[in-house]
Amino acid sequence: MKFLRKVYNEVKGFIIGFNQASLYKATAQIEYEVSEMENSFTLMLFGGAIGLPSPPLPVCLDLLPLMGNDLERMLLRASQTGNGLSELASVMGEP
Amino acid sequence: MKKTYIYIGKGGVGKSTCSSIGAIKSVNDGDKTLLDSLDPAHNLHDIFGATFTNKPKKVIDNLYIRESDITKLGKEYMKSMQRELKGIYHYQQALNIDRYFSILKYAPGTEEYASLMALERCFAEKKFDNVFIDTPPTALTMKTIALPSVNLHWINSLVDMRQEIVNKKNTIKNIRKENTELLEEDPIFRQLMKMKKRYEILNAKLKDDAAVEFVLILNEDELSFSESLLIKREMDELKFKLHRIIINKSTQNNQLFYDKIIKAFPSSIIQHIPSSPIQVTSIEILKKFSSEIKTINK
Numbered sequence: 017m018k019f020l021r022k023v024y025n026e027v028k029g030f031i032i033g034f035n036q037a038s039l040y041k042a043t044a045q046i047e048y049e050v051s052e053m054e055n056s057f058t059l060m061l062f063g064g065a066i067g068l069p070s071p072p073l074p075v076c077l078d079l080l081p082l083m084g085n086d087l088e089r090m091l092l093r094a095s096q097t098g099n100g101l102s103e104l105a106s107v108m109g110e111p
Numbered sequence: 112m113k114k115t116y117i118y119i120g121k122g123g124v125g126k127s128t129c130s131s132i133g134a135i136k137s138v139n140d141g142d143k144t145l146l147d148s149l150d151p152a153h154n155l156h157d158i159f160g161a162t163f164t165n166k167p168k169k170v171i172d173n174l175y176i177r178e179s180d181i182t183k184l185g186k187e188y189m190k191s192m193q194r195e196l197k198g199i200y201h202y203q204q205a206l207n208i209d210r211y212f213s214i215l216k217y218a219p220g221t222e223e224y225a226s227l228m229a230l231e232r233c234f235a236e237k238k239f240d241n242v243f244i245d246t247p248p249t250a251l252t253m254k255t256i257a258l259p260s261v262n263l264h265w266i267n268s269l270v271d272m273r274q275e276i277v278n279k280k281n282t283i284k285n286i287r288k289e290n291t292e293l294l295e296e297d298p299i300f301r302q303l304m305k306m307k308k309r310y311e312i313l314n315a316k317l318k319d320d321a322a323v324e325f326v327l328i329l330n331e332d333e334l335s336f337s338e339s340l341l342i343k344r345e346m347d348e349l350k351f352k353l354h355r356i357i358i359n360k361s362t363q364n365n366q367l368f369y370d371k372i373i374k375a376f377p378s379s380i381i382q383h384i385p386s387s388p389i390q391v392t393s394i395e396i397l398k399k400f401s402s403e404i405k406t407i408n409k
Contacts, residue, residue, distance in 0.1 A: 039288075040287070056272075057276065073221060
């Protein structure tokens with residue numbers, strides 16, 4: 017009886033974990049899309065520094081206090097531009 | 112009802128003189144009046160024979176004059192941003208916030224934004240019945256009054272983008288059965304909506320005939336007329352109305368020129384102030400000129 021209960025709990029844990037992993041996998045592509053959209057949003061605001069058309073300065077400065085994390089992400093992304101395709105492949109290429 | 116009169120035109124046509132005359136007429140009508148110069152090359156101290164600062168100064172009963180220091184307003188804005196950002200980005204030594212801001216004050220757009228803040232300050236004045244604004248020469252003034260529309264154009268695009276980002280994040284949270292976030296809970300979206308409201312109010316104010324009157328000053332010469340046509344074209348593109356045209360230093364007998372003006376500005380009231388050898392250097396002379404303004408078209 018104890019053995020059966022143990023088996024039941026293990027199988028239940030496995031199914032819950034498998035379910036959660038599936039949910040995360042299902043959202044991986046959307047997460048990648050969100051990450052790219054956030055990066056584009058940050059670039060739209062602060063791309064003036066690299067010659068891209070950007071909003072008037074006060075629009076950018078008024079949002080700057082709220083965009084600390086986004087700026088860090090953009091700087092990190094900029095250092096990884098060479099690996100963009102491999103990152104895309106790792107998200108899209110999984111079975 | 113409180114009204115703001117914005118005097119625009121080519122450099123040297125007499126915007127300071129005409130706005131001073133307008134202010135004196137307003138005082139004569141019994142209205143508490145503020146005359147504010149937004150032109151970095153202030154002239155009001157020459158006209159009124161007194162020094163003025165960034166704070167309204169009483170000159171005579173019901174007349175207050177201010178020479179807005181646009182550079183100072185710009186510096187104060189940058190300082191307040193610097194203080195706010197230093198606290199947030201203190202760990203980002205590599206960003207070197209101080210050096211970034213020392214360069215920023217020369218960035219394109221800073222001067223017109225400071226000018227817009229001075230204009231906003233005039234609109235917010237509650238103590239005065241009428242406010243008369245002497246503006247800088249055409250280029251800076253047109254960029255300043257266009258700024259709310261330009262900013263709104265960008266902010267609307269940013270709002271749409273941010274809405275999509277939050278919706279996609281909520282899609283992920285729905286799938287994972289996590290708590291979703293309301294759009295209004297996103298701090299960046301909230302800030303964008305606050306900015307949108309501010310510029311919408313400013314834009315609506317500039318288009319409100321009951322609250323704001325644009326007065327274009329020109330002289331009886333082709334250069335002045337040509338630039339006035341360019342100003343009209345830009346105002347039309349921004350959907351702002353030119354309510355009144357004043358021909359300053361008029362010879363009073365140039366009907367051909369007046370007909371040209373009436374044809375070019377069909378929906379504006381056309382007035383003229385006669386030319387005079389008298390230098391405008393006192394309130395008495397301004398009062399004399401205010402009684403000599405004549406309307407050409409009815």
